[in-house]
Amino acid sequence: MSAADVVVLVGNPRAGSRTRELAEAVAGALPARLGTPPDGVRVLELAEIVGVSFGPEPAYGAKAGPDPFATVRSARLLIVATPAYKGSYTGLLKLFLDQFGHRQLDGVTAVPVAVAASPEHADAAAAALGGVLVELGARVVAPLAVLESRLADRAEIAARWAAAHAGAIAHPVAAL
Secondary structure, three states, rough: OOOOHHHEEEEOOOOOOOOHHHHHHHHHHHHHHHOOOOOOOOEHHHHOOOOOOOOOHHHHHOOOOOOOOHHHHOEEEEEEEEEEEOOOOOOHHHHHHHHOOOOOOOOOOOEEEEEOOOHHHHHHHHHHHHHHHHOOOOEOOOOOOEHHHHHHHHHHHHHHHHHHHHHHHHHHHOOO
């Protein structure tokens, strides 16, 4: 697997969030475990690229760049991170994922990452996000649910998670 095959999709409506930092820590912890170079992870931050409008004029994201849908479809390893909003993943992430057709993520190995104030909300958001990714055809591996109060320990959490789950990720990613 080349590092360009790793995509981090951040569904937090606030750019530069701790959710992004956690997702990047997960992406950074995996290469050593998978025997791949540690650089070149592509980060798609929806707060910067997706516009949402409830008025008569369409909204456009502030950041131009490569087609984010093509980037997600071409990922071999997709880390999708979200804060929990009302017991699930964010509406911004839902709007983005709703643009994919059934099974359009076939061949993608995905890791749902959820952050919340309570364990129940973190688990619920990770499970809901995992279910949607499966519906889109992704092979979901070891969701990660993290409490907001533990985000300062994100590097340690990511390293422990990678140590426990790299084997489950390595086989399908290497087979692609």
